[in-house]
Amino acid sequence: MNDMAVALQPAAYKSDYKPIWCPGCGDYSVLSAFTKAFSMVGRKPEEIVVVSGIGCSSRLPAYLSSYGFHGVHGRALAAATGLKLARPDLTVVASGGDGDGYSIGGNHFLHACRRNVDLTYVVMDNHVYGMTKGQPSPTTEPDWQSKLSPTGTGLRVFHPLVVALAAGANFVARAFSGDPNGVADILAEAIRHPGFSFVEILSPCVTFRPEQRNWKQAVHPAPVGATDDPAKAARRILSDDGFNVGILYRGNRPVYRPPVGKAKKQPADLEKEFEV
């Protein structure tokens, strides 16, 4: 077996660091799906960068052998966008959780969809801030009660897939962590699809939302295939039960790429400016 074949096995995309997520966490399966998807896409670890923000799921880059950037809370997409524009040859994937991506990072989410840079954004959604001990997140149900929200938030949930469609994302899918092979298929498709691909992965937090263990009985394949009509996709998503999984929308918007050859300054010029 040659080196290339060895490098493209899923195990080659795992780092030597062992995850410290809670036993039972859905993010373990998502990690497994990432390695399978990278293997399917066929890019080497050094051709891939995974950028994250802050939170349990944002620990993901450390557990992968690809390049990684564990950034600032909610700012994964800003860093990932800059990276992709500077190095279009790399496969760039941003990852994080619902608190990171939809709350503090909500603004970046909207504009990343709108810009349609060729990158993939993966949100592991468990409807709670797990790392900081269970505060409600933008996707928490209004009547979910905890010591930190004794009467529930009473707030309407954020609808990330529909927001992504309205803002211009070019690929929208929902997946479930308990199906790592299915997640890998969707991630590989998302990476291959040009433009901004958004994949929401339902990933249970068994510590603060133990009832989410039942998600595996609730999820089901989307009854119809992906459409290229964002309005139709949005209507379908708004009327589903939140557990339809699969590729829901494949768009064909032009991908944003910066003008070539017009950069006035080269990296060396910038370095000179910062010299002390």
Next chain:
Amino acid sequence: MNATKQAARKRVATKRPVPVRGAKPAAAAVRSMNDLMAYAYALEVEAAERYGEFADVMEEHNNRAVGELFRKLARIEHKHAEQILEEMGWTAPPPPPDGGYRWQGMEGPETADFTELHYLMQPYHALEIALHNEKRAFEFFSGLARRATTEKVKRAAKEMAAEEAEHVRLIEDWMKKVPLPEPQWDVDLDPPRYVD
């Protein structure tokens, strides 16, 4: 088995229900001995990998007894996979079918879901997971035997089912040798989540 022991076993089973999922590949995918054994190999490899991941999780959380048990299960499944290669005279893993291996459930019949884990789980619980997996593997091969279109595949699938039935008996014997968990095994005096 006395009544107290029976009741305790029932309590554990009630506390951590392990759902049964379907475990049948599309019958059309298994037409020959090679197809059958390729699926059997994939099933064992997936199981070995997952048990290895479970062992890592429990070791990271300092639950060494369960970590060791999962590591042992990973070695057993890995050995089963190697036996398949040897029996078939394959020098390398068989190439997966177009589109990869497809299971009727979300994963292979011997692969447990990560959400089955609990940081306070005990060896008995790990064996419960293994037992459930072996039963699913038995159902998987029995189903293939029923649906097989050639006598050769039917016979081989029956043999695989018989092997899985033997594994079920071995795990059941193993479970008799490990302590039963206390009814309140998952009570943590300093829990991560307060619900009062």
